[in-house]
Amino acid sequence: MELWRYLWRRFIQIGITFFVILTILFVLFRIAPGDPVTRMIGPEMTTEDAVRLISQLGLDRPLWIQYLYYVRNFFTGNFGYSFHYGQPVIEIIWDRLPNTVLLFTSSVILSAVVGVFLGKIAAWRKGKRSDTLMTLGALVTHTVFLPWMALILIWIFAYRFGWFPINGMISEEIWLDPSAGLWIKALDVFHHMVLPLLTLFLIYFGSYLLIMRSAMLETLKEDYILTARAKGLKEKVIRNHHAAPNAALPVVTSVGLSLAFSINGGALTETVFSWPGIGRELVFSVSNNDYPLAQAAFLLISAVVLVSNLVVDLLYAYLDPRIRY
Amino acid sequence: MGLLAVEGLSIGYHTEKGLLHAVEDVSFTVKRGRSLGLVGESGCGKTTLGLAILRLLPENGTILKGRILFDGADLLEKSDEAMRRIRWKEISMIFQAAMNALNPVHRVKDQIAEAILTHEPETPRETVRSRVEALFDQVGIPRSRMGDFPHQYSGGMKQRAVIAMALALRPRLIIADEPTTALDVIVQDQILRQTRRIQEAFDISMIVISHDIAVVAEVCHDIGVLYAGQLVEYGDRESVLQSPMHPYSRMLLGAFLTVGGKPPRVPDNGNDSPDLMDPAPGCRFHDRCPMAEDPCRQTPVASVTVGRTHRVLCRRVA
Amino acid sequence: MADGFKTRKKALSRHGHWIERWKEGWAIYKKNLLGRIGLALLSIFTLMALASFIPPLIDPMYGPMSGVDPAITASTGPSARHWLGTDFMGRDLFSQLLAGARVAFTVGITSAFVSIVLGTLIGMVAGYLGGWTDVFLMRAADLIMVMPTLLVVLILAALFGQLNIWSIILIIALFRWPGVSRVIRAQTLTLKERPFIDAARVAGASHVRIIFRHIMPNVLPLSFLYMTFRVTAAINIEAALAFLGFGDPGTVSWGMMLQWVWKTGHMFKAPYWLLPPGICISLITLAFYLLGRAMDEVLDPRLRKEGERY
Numbered sequence: 001m002e003l004w005r006y007l008w009r010r011f012i013q014i015g016i017t018f019f020v021i022l023t024i025l026f027v028l029f030r031i032a033p034g035d036p037v038t039r040m041i042g043p044e045m046t047t048e049d050a051v052r053l054i055s056q057l058g059l060d061r062p063l064w065i066q067y068l069y070y071v072r073n074f075f076t077g078n079f080g081y082s083f084h085y086g087q088p089v090i091e092i093i094w095d096r097l098p099n100t101v102l103l104f105t106s107s108v109i110l111s112a113v114v115g116v117f118l119g120k121i122a123a124w125r126k127g128k129r130s131d132t133l134m135t136l137g138a139l140v141t142h143t144v145f146l147p148w149m150a151l152i153l154i155w156i157f158a159y160r161f162g163w164f165p166i167n168g169m170i171s172e173e174i175w176l177d178p179s180a181g182l183w184i185k186a187l188d189v190f191h192h193m194v195l196p197l198l199t200l201f202l203i204y205f206g207s208y209l210l211i212m213r214s215a216m217l218e219t220l221k222e223d224y225i226l227t228a229r230a231k232g233l234k235e236k237v238i239r240n241h242h243a244a245p246n247a248a249l250p251v252v253t254s255v256g257l258s259l260a261f262s263i264n265g266g267a268l269t270e271t272v273f274s275w276p277g278i279g280r281e282l283v284f285s286v287s288n289n290d291y292p293l294a295q296a297a298f299l300l301i302s303a304v305v306l307v308s309n310l311v312v313d314l315l316y317a318y319l320d321p322r323i324r325y
Numbered sequence: 326m327g328l329l330a331v332e333g334l335s336i337g338y339h340t341e342k343g344l345l346h347a348v349e350d351v352s353f354t355v356k357r358g359r360s361l362g363l364v365g366e367s368g369c370g371k372t373t374l375g376l377a378i379l380r381l382l383p384e385n386g387t388i389l390k391g392r393i394l395f396d397g398a399d400l401l402e403k404s405d406e407a408m409r410r411i412r413w414k415e416i417s418m419i420f421q422a423a424m425n426a427l428n429p430v431h432r433v434k435d436q437i438a439e440a441i442l443t444h445e446p447e448t449p450r451e452t453v454r455s456r457v458e459a460l461f462d463q464v465g466i467p468r469s470r471m472g473d474f475p476h477q478y479s480g481g482m483k484q485r486a487v488i489a490m491a492l493a494l495r496p497r498l499i500i501a502d503e504p505t506t507a508l509d510v511i512v513q514d515q516i517l518r519q520t521r522r523i524q525e526a527f528d529i530s531m532i533v534i535s536h537d538i539a540v541v542a543e544v545c546h547d548i549g550v551l552y553a554g555q556l557v558e559y560g561d562r563e564s565v566l567q568s569p570m571h572p573y574s575r576m577l578l579g580a581f582l583t584v585g586g587k588p589p590r591v592p593d594n595g596n597d598s599p600d601l602m603d604p605a606p607g608c609r610f611h612d613r614c615p616m617a618e619d620p621c622r623q624t625p626v627a628s629v630t631v632g633r634t635h636r637v638l639c640r641r642v643a
Numbered sequence: 644m645a646d647g648f649k650t651r652k653k654a655l656s657r658h659g660h661w662i663e664r665w666k667e668g669w670a671i672y673k674k675n676l677l678g679r680i681g682l683a684l685l686s687i688f689t690l691m692a693l694a695s696f697i698p699p700l701i702d703p704m705y706g707p708m709s710g711v712d713p714a715i716t717a718s719t720g721p722s723a724r725h726w727l728g729t730d731f732m733g734r735d736l737f738s739q740l741l742a743g744a745r746v747a748f749t750v751g752i753t754s755a756f757v758s759i760v761l762g763t764l765i766g767m768v769a770g771y772l773g774g775w776t777d778v779f780l781m782r783a784a785d786l787i788m789v790m791p792t793l794l795v796v797l798i799l800a801a802l803f804g805q806l807n808i809w810s811i812i813l814i815i816a817l818f819r820w821p822g823v824s825r826v827i828r829a830q831t832l833t834l835k836e837r838p839f840i841d842a843a844r845v846a847g848a849s850h851v852r853i854i855f856r857h858i859m860p861n862v863l864p865l866s867f868l869y870m871t872f873r874v875t876a877a878i879n880i881e882a883a884l885a886f887l888g889f890g891d892p893g894t895v896s897w898g899m900m901l902q903w904v905w906k907t908g909h910m911f912k913a914p915y916w917l918l919p920p921g922i923c924i925s926l927i928t929l930a931f932y933l934l935g936r937a938m939d940e941v942l943d944p945r946l947r948k949e950g951e952r953y
């Protein structure tokens with residue numbers, strides 16, 4: 001079937017892309033100034049530990065064997081030990097990954113859904129005051145410098161009004177309290193998540209709004225919209241059932257293309273809000289010269305971007321029958 | 326009294342350079358169960374006329390004056406909601422660009438069913454289904470292709486699907502804008518015959534728009550010839566075909582009838598289509614007319630009745 | 644999409660000397676209110692960048708980086724002596740803000756220029772030569788497109804140590820060409836089919852000559868348009884990098900100012916310090932963005948016809 005061929009092809013492409021990134025990183029770690037071994041072996045390690053790790057990572061073998069070890073270690077999750085935490089990197093990554101995925105996916109979905117919805121309305125009311133307002137609003141929020149937006153939101157809503165926590169993801173006292181139920185905990189996480197989510201939302205919904213708006217205006221000029229009008233359909237049906245599903249296609253494409261930007265923003269947001277995700281971990285590990293952790297964090301973030309690309313492709317295929325059939 | 330009577334209709338488009346007079350003082354009637362063919366070269370305002378009847382002109386198009394009486398009531402005075410109910414139920418349209426007239430993200434059968442359900446929401450699902458099936462049979466698309474998406478159809482199938490859709494509600498008037506231009510001659514012929522059969526079987530009135538007088542001559546009872554927005558000649562098929570009076574119709578027909586013979590030379594004075602932005606008050610054809618005199622340009626022309634149903638817009642004929 | 648290129652192609656191939664074209668373009672641009680606002684903002688920032696040389700001349704304590712007001716030991720609010728106040732070491736915030744404009748322009752324009760040159764060249768070569776060259780270049784473009792630039796620069800900073808401003812500019816440029824090259828490639832593909840290219844080939848012009856003499860003039864306006872969008876990306880990435888503490892320690896950029904206010908814990912206490920740099924980064928981004936949109940309208944007649952003003 002067409003659909004499977006398409007998805008399979010995308011899957012292969014994305015797999016290759018990941019492999020290339022993996023390889024580039026390997027090469028970079030070898031050609032950077034300094035000794036590659038010291039980049040994987042922490043300064044505080046005992047000699048035995050170091051020797052064991054060196055042989056595990058194959059650092060005493062020729063380059064190409066090192067590469068094979070490296071690939072195998074990636075797939076078995078053996079990234080070495082974090083210098084900073086003294087823990088296996090994989091443990092840190094597994095601990096942080098869900099937090100990043102939570103913030104990243106909810107922000108992308110929220111801003112895309114709202115952006116598409118508002119863009120649709122704006123196009124429909126083209127030239128009216130509400131359109132002008134939405135378009136200008138989108139232009140302005142979209143161009144605000146993200147960390148600054150985060151700081152301002154913290155300043156207003158966390159510091160001034162005290163509505164939300166200033167940073168972090170959980171309140172210790174709630175999580176340590178054995179009587180606290182799951183709901184309370186979830187609510188607590190949500191409470192912490194509001195501001196980071198709002199930051200990402202404010203920055204990213206604007207671009208989706210603008211894309212949807214212009215895609216919608218293009219679509220409204222199509223002949224099938226004229227047909228829909230001639231059929232005596234209600235305006236709302238024309239807008240939601242005939243124009244919007246077509247206009248949403250280019251938006252979905254652009255969501256896919258902008259995932260890499262969104263993850264940049266995600267890392268910045270995590271850092272400002274001390275949200276315990278991989279992005280923040282990457283920033284930290286770079287500051288601390290914690291190479292094993294930096295390497296793994298970067299690879300995992302790339303994987304997140306690629307997997308979400310695949311999800312976007314799936315969505316596209318679902319929305320566009322020209323791919324499905 | 327006809328089903329549709331267009332009276333003194335003028336239509337303009339607002340453009341960057343000013344008002345474009347696309348249709349000027351056009352009047353005609355379409356009788357019940359009969360078909361009217363509108364012919365004329367590209368850009369003469371055929372589509373504009375068709376869209377105006379359904380009140381579907383683009384945003385920058387306006388009806389400057391005139392009335393469009395459907396069943397005796399002026400469509401231009403109806404509320405938007407009343408007009409919406411008339412569309413497709415009473416008057417449907419086959420669009421010029423049938424290739425793109427179907428929405429790519431919906432199944433063809435759903436697009437047809439949608440028309441039925443919009444205007445007859447109470448219809449049971451089963452009935453809708455069998456009606457859609459019947460329509461596919463009528464236009465000759467296999468039922469097995471009903472659930473396809475438009476991109477899976479060939480051009481001719483899309484054209485048929487569009488025709489099926491136009492017939493879905495048994496409207497009283499169908500406006501067919503170049504229903505077959507995109508197709509090869511054989512398919513074109515097939516579809517024309519089918520259309521005509523269906524039209525006669527269900528007693529539907531039709532306006533067939535074409536730049537090809539052969540098409541119009543084949544399927545229509547009445548013929549109107551448009552030139553640069555003016556209806557220069559209008560009458561029943563026989564009168565217009567056998568004794569065309571307007572110099573432009575004669576040129577058109579000359580080209581059509583004298584296949585094999587020597588077609589009359591079309592005088593081409595360098596300027597083919599007249600400027601619609603600021604047209605001279607008189608006959609818009611005067612530039613290319615072999616019989617033109619000075620007054621043709623400046624004096625507004627009135628149409629001249631030359632037979633019971635035959636009118637011509639030309640000073641020289643009077 | 645394809646349609647867009649078609650109309651663009653038409654717009655670009657309009658005859659006439661380039662001065663005429665500019666005049667015509669300007670006439671359309673002038674009608675765009677937001678485009679004018681963008682230009683006005685940019686002129687203000689240009690003035691700021693130029694003015695950044697003045698304060699240190701008045702008094703060394705106004706040096707944005709090393710000038711310290713000896714009378715001040717902690718961050719102070721605006722005063723006649725320090726229009727925007729000072730940071731925690733007594734450095735003048737206003738001079739820092741002016742210097743930041745200079746850095747923003749340097750980073751934005753240089754990096755955008757390099758990435759546009761790269762993108763245009765790669766796009767033209769891929770589109771013109773086709774075949775495996777095309778496949779290879781476009782796959783590379785896809786690959787780079789899914790890499791988060793900011794994080795890539797971070798990793799490079801980890802491996803290669805502190806990056807100076809020029810390496811930052813270069814890295815940003817190296818990771819920002821794919822978008823442009825895709826557009827230019829599509830444009831080249833349509834140009835390739837046009838008769839004048841064939842004519843040139845028949846006349847014996849070499850590939851290099853065809854690319855530079857015949858194709859390039861036709862795609863340059865488009866490259867130019869994309870440059871404005873790249874400027875905003877570059878400025879933002881540099882600012883984010885500086886904000887995270889990986890900027891060039893020898894420059895005072897707006898991102899750096901924000902890092903200082905954040906890291907020294909002044910963000911709740913010193914709005915006079917927190918607000919100006921953020922506003923400047925956001926506004927300069929907005930300005931280039933508006934400029935780009937208005938230029939898009941000049942290049943794509945469809946947008947114009949529909950009377951889009953935003």
Ligand SMILES: Nc1ncnc2c1ncn2[C@@H]1O[C@H](COP(=O)(O)OP(=O)(O)OP(=O)(O)O)[C@@H](O)[C@H]1O
Binds near residue numbers: 366372536
């Ligand atoms: N939206 C519009 N804005 C401005 N002018 C228009 C618009 N639509 C049509 N016109 C102009 O109105 C005139 C009539 O156009 P119309 O589409 O009715 O021609 P037509 O007879 O259907 O031609 P064709 O046979 O090529 O379809 C033409 O001069 C055309 O340029």
Ligand SMILES: [Mg+2]
Binds near residue numbers: 372373421502
């Ligand atoms: Mg037409």
